[in-house]
Amino acid sequence: MSEVENLFNKLNADLAPGQEKRINVDDIEFKGEILTGDPVDFSHGDVDAFKPVPGALDNFVYGFEEVGGSQAYTVYRGREDILKDVAEKLSNYSHTAIDPFEEIIITPGTQGALFLAVGATVTRGGKVAIVEPDYYANRKLVHFFQGELYPIELDYLNHQNEAGINLETLEDSFKAGVKTFIFSNPNNPSGVVYSEDEITKIAQLVKQYGVNVIVDELYSRQLFDDRKYTHLASLDIVPKENIVTIIGPSKTESLSGFRLGTAYGSKEIINRMEQLQAIVSLRASGYSQIVLKNWFSEPEGWMRGRIQAHQDIRDTLTALFKGAGFEVRTTEAGSYIFPKINNLSIHCDDFVKVLKKQAKVTVTPGTQFGPQFTDCIRLNFSQDKEKAVDAVKRIIKVAGYYKNEK
Amino acid sequence: MSEVENLFNKLNADLAPGQEKRINVDDIEFKGEILTGDPVDFSHGDVDAFKPVPGALDNFVYGFEEVGGSQAYTVYRGREDILKDVAEKLSNYSHTAIDPFEEIIITPGTQGALFLAVGATVTRGGKVAIVEPDYYANRKLVHFFQGELYPIELDYLNHQNEAGINLETLEDSFKAGVKTFIFSNPNNPSGVVYSEDEITKIAQLVKQYGVNVIVDELYSRQLFDDRKYTHLASLDIVPKENIVTIIGPSKTESLSGFRLGTAYGSKEIINRMEQLQAIVSLRASGYSQIVLKNWFSEPEGWMRGRIQAHQDIRDTLTALFKGAGFEVRTTEAGSYIFPKINNLSIHCDDFVKVLKKQAKVTVTPGTQFGPQFTDCIRLNFSQDKEKAVDAVKRIIKVAGYYKNEK
Numbered sequence: 001m002s003e004v005e006n007l008f009n010k011l012n013a014d015l016a017p018g019q020e021k022r023i024n025v026d027d028i029e030f031k032g033e034i035l036t037g038d039p040v041d042f043s044h045g046d047v048d049a050f051k052p053v054p055g056a057l058d059n060f061v062y063g064f065e066e067v068g069g070s071q072a073y074t075v076y077r078g079r080e081d082i083l084k085d086v087a088e089k090l091s092n093y094s095h096t097a098i099d100p101f102e103e104i105i106i107t108p109g110t111q112g113a114l115f116l117a118v119g120a121t122v123t124r125g126g127k128v129a130i131v132e133p134d135y136y137a138n139r140k141l142v143h144f145f146q147g148e149l150y151p152i153e154l155d156y157l158n159h160q161n162e163a164g165i166n167l168e169t170l171e172d173s174f175k176a177g178v179k180t181f182i183f184s185n186p187n188n189p190s191g192v193v194y195s196e197d198e199i200t201k202i203a204q205l206v207k208q209y210g211v212n213v214i215v216d217e218l219y220s221r222q223l224f225d226d227r228k229y230t231h232l233a234s235l236d237i238v239p240k241e242n243i244v245t246i247i248g249p250s251k252t253e254s255l256s257g258f259r260l261g262t263a264y265g266s267k268e269i270i271n272r273m274e275q276l277q278a279i280v281s282l283r284a285s286g287y288s289q290i291v292l293k294n295w296f297s298e299p300e301g302w303m304r305g306r307i308q309a310h311q312d313i314r315d316t317l318t319a320l321f322k323g324a325g326f327e328v329r330t331t332e333a334g335s336y337i338f339p340k341i342n343n344l345s346i347h348c349d350d351f352v353k354v355l356k357k358q359a360k361v362t363v364t365p366g367t368q369f370g371p372q373f374t375d376c377i378r379l380n381f382s383q384d385k386e387k388a389v390d391a392v393k394r395i396i397k398v399a400g401y402y403k404n405e406k
Numbered sequence: 407m408s409e410v411e412n413l414f415n416k417l418n419a420d421l422a423p424g425q426e427k428r429i430n431v432d433d434i435e436f437k438g439e440i441l442t443g444d445p446v447d448f449s450h451g452d453v454d455a456f457k458p459v460p461g462a463l464d465n466f467v468y469g470f471e472e473v474g475g476s477q478a479y480t481v482y483r484g485r486e487d488i489l490k491d492v493a494e495k496l497s498n499y500s501h502t503a504i505d506p507f508e509e510i511i512i513t514p515g516t517q518g519a520l521f522l523a524v525g526a527t528v529t530r531g532g533k534v535a536i537v538e539p540d541y542y543a544n545r546k547l548v549h550f551f552q553g554e555l556y557p558i559e560l561d562y563l564n565h566q567n568e569a570g571i572n573l574e575t576l577e578d579s580f581k582a583g584v585k586t587f588i589f590s591n592p593n594n595p596s597g598v599v600y601s602e603d604e605i606t607k608i609a610q611l612v613k614q615y616g617v618n619v620i621v622d623e624l625y626s627r628q629l630f631d632d633r634k635y636t637h638l639a640s641l642d643i644v645p646k647e648n649i650v651t652i653i654g655p656s657k658t659e660s661l662s663g664f665r666l667g668t669a670y671g672s673k674e675i676i677n678r679m680e681q682l683q684a685i686v687s688l689r690a691s692g693y694s695q696i697v698l699k700n701w702f703s704e705p706e707g708w709m710r711g712r713i714q715a716h717q718d719i720r721d722t723l724t725a726l727f728k729g730a731g732f733e734v735r736t737t738e739a740g741s742y743i744f745p746k747i748n749n750l751s752i753h754c755d756d757f758v759k760v761l762k763k764q765a766k767v768t769v770t771p772g773t774q775f776g777p778q779f780t781d782c783i784r785l786n787f788s789q790d791k792e793k794a795v796d797a798v799k800r801i802i803k804v805a806g807y808y809k810n811e812k
Contacts, residue, residue, distance in 0.1 A: 003529045003530075004526070004527060004528075004529050004532075004678070007529060008526070008678045008681050008682075011681040011682065011684070011685065012681065016482075016684050019481060019482060019684070044479050046475050047474065047475045047478050047479075048474045048475040049475075052470075057467065057470050057471070060466070060470075061463065061467065063663075064458075064463050064466075064663065065463070068453065068454045069452050069453045069454040069455075071663060072453050072660075072662050072663030073447075073450050073453075073662065073663070075425060076422075076425060107687075108514050108665070108687040108691070109687055109688055111685070111686070111687050111688045112686065112687040114685075115685055115686045115687065120410070120414070121410060122410075123409045123410050123413060124409075124530065124552075126409075126410075137684070137685045140684075140685045141685055144682070144685060146530075254478075256478050256479065256692070257469075257470065257477060257478030257479070257691060257692040257693045258691055258693065259514070259665075259687065259688075259689075259690070259691040259692075259694075272410070272414045275414050275417040275418065276414075276417065276550070278417070278422050278425070278543070278546075279417065279517070279520075279521055279543045279546045279547050279550060280517070280518065280521045280686060280687075281513075281514040281515055281517050281518040281521065281665065281686075281687060282515055282517045282665075283665075284665070285514070285663060285664055285665040285691050285694060286662070286663040286665075287663045287664065288665075288691060288694075
C-alpha cells in the first residue's frame with residue numbers, strides 16, 4: 001500500500017455524518033421486521049424543521065446585488081466591515097477582547113476553521129491530545145497532519161454538573177510532550193458542558209505546560225436548564241498566543257448551507273490560518289460572509305424560543321431511551337444525544353446500516369467519536385418533534401431485534 | 407524557528423492576489439509623482455464590469471427557499487442531481503466520459519479542487535513537477551504537503567502557436583522519480599494555450615512514466631481568435647486512474663463569490679479528495695451548488711459576447727504595453743496578461759507596492775508565479791475597459807520613474 005493510500009485509509013469518511021447515502025448494506029444479515037414510518041436523518045439538524053435565522057437570505061441577496069464585486073472578492077480572512085461586526089459581537093458574547101484586524105478569521109464553516117487551526121499548529125510527529133468521545137474530525141485531522149494522538153477520557157456517563165474529563169491523563173500527556181490540545185465544549189457527541197472548575201483547571205495546565213489549545217464552542221449558545229457556561233478564553237489564564245476559539249452559525253442558527261465559521265484568538269495562529277486558507281479555498285464564499293451580520297443579531301426572543309423547543313424534544317427522546325434501558329446522559333447544550341445500547345449483539349457500524357434499512361432512520365455510529373464507542377449512536381435531535389419521536393421508537397424496536405441472549 | 411513556522415514562511419501569502427489590502431508600504435523610497443485616476447484592482451476580475459451568469463442568484467434563492475434542508479446538507483462530493491447535470495455538461499464540453507457518481511466532485515472553488523487533488527496525491531518527500539511560470543498556489547501546495555519541487559520551464563515569450571514547455575526537462579523530472587505533474591492550460595499567468603502537439607507529448611510522457619497529472623483548465627472556455635484547445639483527458643492517452651481535470655465557473659462566468667469548482671477523472675483520486683473534503687470544509691456551500699445548473703447553460707450568445715469584449719480589451723492593453731517597450735506575449739485565452747518590464751530598477755515585489763501608492767493600481771508581482779520573474783507583473787484585464795486603459799497608462803508612467811539609467 002502506498003503512503004498516500006495508507007494515510008487516506010485512516011481518514012475513512014464512509015460512515016461520517018452526511019455520507020450515509022453512499023453506504024452499502026449488502027453485507028448485513030438482517031433480523032426482525034422492516035418498519036414503516038417517515039424517514040428521519042439524525043446525522044444533522046433539519047433546517048426545514050428549524051429554519052435559518054430570519055433575514056439571512058435577504059442579506060445574501062443584498063451582498064450579491066448591491067455590494068457586488070467587493071463582496072465577491074474579499075481578503076482571505078474576510079471582509080473588513082464584517083470582521084469588525086463579528087469581532088464586536090463575539091467579544092461581548094465570550095467576554096474576550098478580539099482585535100478585528102489581527103485576531104479573527106472567517107472560514108468555510110467551523111469545519112474549515114478546525115482544519116486551518118490544526119494545520120497551523122500540528123506538523124508531522126507533533127503530539128496532540130484529543131478527548132474521547134469528541135467530534136469525529138478532531139481525530140482525523142491529527143491523522144491527516146501525521147501528528148501523534150493522545151486520547152483523554154471523558155467519563156460523561158458517570159458525572160453530574162461537570163463533563164468528566166480525566167485531568168490527570170491530560171496533565172500526563174502534557175508532561176509527555178503534547179503541544180496541542182483540541183476539544184469541543186459543549187462536547188460533541190455527548191452534549192455535556194464542562195464546569196467552570198474543569199475549564200479553569202484545563203486553562204492552568206495549558207498555561208503551565210505552554211500548550212496550544214483549540215476549543216470548539218460551536219454549540220455554546222444553545223444551553224438548556226439555564227446552565228452556566230465558561231468560555232476558556234474569557235478566564236484570561238491561557239496566554240493569548242496559545243489559544244484559538246472556534247464558533248459559527250451552522251447549528252443552532254441553521255445557517256450551515258452558507259458554509260460559515262470563525263476562529264479567534266492568537267494573532268500568530270490566525271495569521272498562519274489565513275496563509276493556509278489562501279491555498280485551501282481562498283476565502284469563505286464572499287456573498288455568504290455578509291450573512292454573519294444576521295448572527296448574534298437574531299430577532300428578540302428567537303433564540304429563547306429555539307432553546308425551549310429543543311429542550312422539549314430532548315426531554316421526550318431522553319425519556320424514551322431511558323425507558324428502554326439505554327444508558328444516556330441528559331444533553332446539557334446543543335442538540336446531540338449519545339445513547340449507549342446495552343447487550344447489542346452487533347457492532348454499531350452495522351447497527352447504523354440496519355437502522356437505515358429497517359427503521360428508515362439515519363444516525364452516526366459511536367466509533368466516529370472514539371474507537372471504543374462500539375455500542376453507541378449519535379442523534380442530532382434538531383428535528384420535527386413528531387417524526388423524531390416516532391423514529392426513536394423504531395430505533396428502540398430494531399435494537400430489540402439485535403440483543404444478546406442473556 | 408519551529409517546524410510549523412518554517413513551513414508557513416514558505417506559504418507567505420502577503421503578496422498573493424486579493425491580499426493587497428494588507429500590504430505595508432512604509433519601507434519604500436518613492437520616486438516621481440502620485441498620479442490621479444480611478445483605482446483599478448487587476449489582481450482579479452471585476453464582477454461589476456462583467457456580471458455573473460444571468461439567473462445564478464435566482465437559482466441560489468430557489469435552492470434556499472424551495473429545496474431547503476436537502477440543499478443545505480449534501481453528500482460531501484455534492485448533491486447527486488447536480489453532479490449528474492454537471493458531469494453530463496463537462497463530458498460534452500471536454501469530450502471525456504465522466505461517471506457522475508464516481509468520477510466527479512464539487513469543491514469550494516477550483517482552489518478547493520486543487521488543494522484536494524494535491525493533498526490526495528502528494529505526501530512528504532514526493533517529487534512533483536510544476537511549470538514556471540504557473541499559478542502561484544501550485545508551488546505553495548507542494549511546499550505545504552512537503553513534496554520536492556521540480557520546476558519545468560515555459561519559454562512563453564519565445565514561442566508562437568505553442569506554449570513553449572520544455573518537454574526534455576519534463577521527461578528528465580519523470581526519470582528522476584516525479585510522480586505528480588501539475589499545470590494550468592491555458593497557462594496562468596501568461597495566457598498561452600498548449601498546442602495539440604504539446605498536450606499529446608505530455609500525455610505520452612505521463613503514460614510512459616506512470617505519473618499522476620493534475621490539469622487546471624479553469625480558463626479554457628475563454629479562447630481568443632478561435633484558437634484550438636486540446637483537453638488532456640480527451641486524448642485517452644493518460645490512463646483514467648492517473649488524471650484529474652479541474653475547472654469551475656469563477657472566472658469567465660464571474661461566479662467566484664459562490665465558491666464553486668469541480669474536479670473529474672480518476673475514481674481513486676476523486677474518492678480520496680472526498681475523504682479529505684470531509685475534514686477540510688465538509689462540502690461546497692449547499693445552496694451555492696445549485697448555481698452550477700447555470701454553468702454551461704448560459705443564454706445564447708452570452709459567452710460569445712463575453713469573449714469579444716475581452717478580446718477587445720486585450721488588444722488595447724497589449725498595444726499599450728508593447729508601445730511602451732514592455733515584453734509581452736499576446737494572451738490566447740483567459741484574461742491574464744503578464745508583461746515583463748525592461749530595465750526596472752526595483753524588484754517587482756516593491757514595484758507592486760509603488761503602483762498601489764502612486765498609480766492607485768493593484769497588480770500581482772511576477773514572483774508569485776516563479777522566483778525568477780522579478781521584473782514581471784500580472785494583470786487580470788476582466789475590467790471596465792476605460793478605467794483599465796487609464797490604469798495601464800499610469801502603470802507605464804510609474805514604471806518610467808523606476809528605470810535603470812542606461
